Amino acid sequence: xxxxxxxxxxxxxxxxxxxxxxxxxxxxxxxxxxxxxxxxxxxxxxxxxxxxxxxxxxxxxxxxxxxxxxxxxxxxxxxxxxxxxxxxxxxxxxxxxxxxxxxxxxxxxxxxxxxxxxxxxxxxxxxxxxxxxxxxxxxxxxxxxxxxxxxxxxxxxxxxxxxxxxxxxxxxxxxxxxxxxxxxxxxxxxxxxxxxxxxxxxxxxxxxxxxxxxxxxxxxxxxxxxxxxxxxxxxxxxxxxxxxxxxxxxxxxxxxxxxxxxxxxxxxxxxxxx
Amino acid sequence: xxxxxxxxxxxxxxxxxxxxxxxxxxxxxxxxxxxxxxxxxxxxxxxxxxxxxxxxxxxxxxxxxxxxxxxxxxxxxxxxxxxxxxxxxxxxxxxxxxxxxxxxxxxxxxxxxxxxxxxxxxxxxxxxxxxxxxxxxxxxxxxxxxxxxxxxxxxxxxxxxxxxxxxxxxxxxxxxxxxxxxxxxxxxxxxxxxxxxxxxxxxxxxxxxxxxxxxxxxxxxxxxxxxxxxxxxxxxxxxxxxxxxxxxxxxxxxxxxxxxxxxxxxxxxxxxxx
Numbered sequence: 369x370x371x372x373x374x375x376x377x378x379x380x381x382x383x384x385x386x387x388x389x390x391x392x393x394x395x396x397x398x399x400x401x402x403x404x405x406x407x408x409x410x411x412x413x414x415x416x417x418x419x420x421x422x423x424x425x426x427x428x429x430x431x432x433x434x435x436x437x438x439x440x441x442x443x444x445x446x447x448x449x450x451x452x453x454x455x456x457x458x459x460x461x462x463x464x465x466x467x468x469x470x471x472x473x474x475x476x477x478x479x480x481x482x483x484x485x486x487x488x489x490x491x492x493x494x495x496x497x498x499x500x501x502x503x504x505x506x507x508x509x510x511x512x513x514x515x516x517x518x519x520x521x522x523x524x525x526x527x528x529x530x531x532x533x534x535x536x537x538x539x540x541x542x543x544x545x546x547x548x549x550x551x552x553x554x555x556x557x558x559x560x561x562x563x564x565x566x567x568x569x570x571x572x573x574x575x576x577x578x579x580x581x582x583x584x585x586x587x588x589x590x591x592x593x594x595x596x597x598x599x600x601x602x603x604x605x606x607x608x609x610x611x612x613x614x615x616x617x618x619x620x621x622x623x624x625x626x627x628x629x630x631x632x633x634x635x636x637x638x639x640x641x642x
Numbered sequence: 643x644x645x646x647x648x649x650x651x652x653x654x655x656x657x658x659x660x661x662x663x664x665x666x667x668x669x670x671x672x673x674x675x676x677x678x679x680x681x682x683x684x685x686x687x688x689x690x691x692x693x694x695x696x697x698x699x700x701x702x703x704x705x706x707x708x709x710x711x712x713x714x715x716x717x718x719x720x721x722x723x724x725x726x727x728x729x730x731x732x733x734x735x736x737x738x739x740x741x742x743x744x745x746x747x748x749x750x751x752x753x754x755x756x757x758x759x760x761x762x763x764x765x766x767x768x769x770x771x772x773x774x775x776x777x778x779x780x781x782x783x784x785x786x787x788x789x790x791x792x793x794x795x796x797x798x799x800x801x802x803x804x805x806x807x808x809x810x811x812x813x814x815x816x817x818x819x820x821x822x823x824x825x826x827x828x829x830x831x832x833x834x835x836x837x838x839x840x841x842x843x844x845x846x847x848x849x850x851x852x853x854x855x856x857x858x859x860x861x862x863x864x865x866x867x868x869x870x871x872x873x874x875x876x877x878x879x880x881x882x883x884x885x886x887x888x889x890x891x892x893x894x895x896x897x898x899x900x901x902x903x904x905x906x907x908x909x910x911x912x913x914x915x916x
Contacts, residue, residue: 458873526773531856533874554773555855556862558869565747566855570756571772 419447420614422621423469425460426452427476427604429500429560432584433637434474440633441624448617456559457481457535464489464609471618474606474625476500477535481605491612494605497625498639500578501601502539504592505567505585512573517594520574521549528566528575531556535602536563540576542600564589578602580638603642669887676884677877684881689858689867694885697863700775701843704782708790708839711783713832716794717820731795735788742785746852749781753853777854778861782843790832790839797831798824837894844890 426434431454438450453460453470457480464470465487473490474497475481481494506514512525520527529551530537537556544551554572557563563575568588582591606625608618624630631641684690719731737745753760753771763769771777805827809819825832847865854861856870864886871879 456873528855531870531873533870553857555857556870557856558851558866558873562851565852569747569750569754571750571754 417447418445418617418620420617421449421451422471422612422614422617424450424452424472424474424621425464425468425470426454426472426474427457427460427480428454429476429578429580430454430474430604433580433634433639436633437625437630440629441621444624445617445620448620450621458483461487467611469611469613470609471612471614472606472621473609474604476602476604478603478605479535481607484607484609489610491608491610491615494607495622495626496603496605496642497630498604498634499601499642500580500604500639501597502536502543502576502594503579503582503597504594505564505575505577505582505589506573506592507567507570508588508590510590511570514574514592516592517543517547517596518549520544520576521551525574526572527551527553528555528557528563528572529553530560530563530576531558534559536560536576536578539600539602543576543596546599547596578638583638601640604639672880672884672887676880680877681881681884684878685885690882690885692859693862693864693867693882694889696775696778696859696861697844697865697886698889700778700782700863701786701840701846703779704786704843705790705836705840707779707783708787708843709832709836712787712790712835712839713794713825713828716791716798717824719791720795720798734791737785738788738792742846742848742850743852745784746781746849749784749849749853753777753780772853773855773857773861775854775860778850778863781849781853782846785846785849786839786843789842790835793835793838794828794831797828797835800831801827833897837897841890841894844886 424434424438434452434454438452442448442450455463457475457477460470460473461475461480461483464473464484473481473484475484475494478494478496484490485494504514504517504520506512512519512522514520514525519525529540532538532541536559555566557566560577560581564577564581564585566572567575567577568585579591579593582589606622608615608622612618625634635641715734719727719734740748749757750760750772751757753763755761755764755770755772760771763771771780801824805823806816806819809823810816814822845865846863847869850861850863851866851869856862856866858867862870864882868879868882868886871882
């Protein structure tokens with residue numbers, strides 16, 4: 369009976385391992401921040417200076433940009449603390465619909481925004497604050513000599529795309545279909561940053577990523593803009609949540625994103641005006 | 643081993659019960675939430691069958707490779723005295739603590755198209771591992787082999803060295819003694835280690851998606867399919883997870899049934915010690 373006993377002894381470990389493996393990918397995008405902001409509603413309703421804490425759920429692709437906007441916003445409003453929870457738009461929308469105490473939601477697609485608006489968890493209709501377009505990313509030395517979108521369909525070109533189910537993959541498919549190109553990627557990555565990594569490491573000859581990713585990657589890769597990208601621009605909408613613990617500050621934050629100062633930060637990162 | 647020594651103490655039973663609950667409740671969650679009515683249709687889809695077959699093949703191959711390399715490694719760690727043995731043990735078990743995604747990036751640096759060894763493989767032998775099924779096996783072996791090494795080393799340490807000594811006094815070489823004395827006595831330890839290794843390989847996500855990418859039919863194993871599905875269709879992700887869980891449970895139970903009766907007569911002290 370020895371092997372039986374050995375197996376029984378490790379059975380719980382097995383269960384945990386299987387579950388750990390399954391959830392490893394999703395756990396990282398979960399909003400560990402969503403709980404700690406909580407929102408202390410100490411807003412002086414009558415006063416002109418804002419105060420209190422807000423929680424902003426923002427799409428992962430906004431990471432650097434919203435950090436900057438947060439810094440500028442809190443500098444202008446010293447009484448305010450902004451906590452930003454970055455993650456996949458779908459995950460964030462699911463958290464908000466599940467009752468997470470979030471004040472502002474900034475999504476990377478109209479579709480994910482609609483989940484929150486249709487779920488009755490938005491205080492108003494959403495406002496588009498930026499758009500993003502695709503670019504071809506190639507390693508610095510451009511080993512496959514890519515110059516235009518059509519080159520991606522050449523045989524022997526190793527291409528990385530986002531999986532068709534994620535927004536960047538949907539946009540890629542739309543662009544390629546509009547250009548009548550049939551490509552065979554070697555991989556369908558789970559998000560745009562993974563495509564970028566594969567290009568940075570030189571594992572693929574090219575990948576389709578957002579213009580903002582190309583700019584954020586600096587000199588580690590080369591970006592090639594192509595005219596067909598205009599047909600599949602991604603919209604970024606923002607909204608104040610209905611259950612916002614601190615609606616006044618939330619409204620001010622959204623206004624700041626839409627203001628000239630906020631738009632300047634977005635433009636520097638490669639976003640276009642809506 | 644019946645209750646001849648009195649009742650089990652509550653101080654042990656209560657935490658044990660809590661531990662069981664903690665480990666099984668998430669699984670129960672999947673069972674409760676799974677859209678059972680749709681499961682038949684989902685099971686017949688090509689995507690599911692392809693990724694399930696790929697998962698089982700790759701996990702099994704990774705386990706075989708782990709056994710071929712890992713059992714000798716465990717033997718060296720347990721039986722050969724040399725300076726730096728503790729360091730070597732720490733090094734080869736590093737994948738246990740390394741986040742799998744980091745493991746995947748490390749594999750790219752080593753075996754990728756521009757990696758330390760990979761560049762040579764690519765240019766001189768025409769072998770590229772990333773984005774191939776072999777790449778999946780490499781990633782799974784990297785993450786899962788330490789589980790086998792640790793199990794087998796533990797079993798070896800518990801094994802009475804006098805059996806090997808006796809073989810040596812009878813004129814057996816160390817290699818002969820390993821094959822005819824050590825290995826048979828190690829059976830249960832190896833089996834338990836292999837099961838643990840297989841289960842870990844089956845659930846592997848991070849290293850696989852980072853190193854081997856994600857493409858249906860070549861590198862998209864079940865955990866990858868689950869993650870991709872989760873972003874667009876949580877229900878189908880739930881079904882995929884359920885299938886993976888059921889298949890692993892069925893295989894683990896089947897294997898246990900095979901081992902248990904055949905070995906029940908095994909009364910070697912070594913086996914009991916482990």
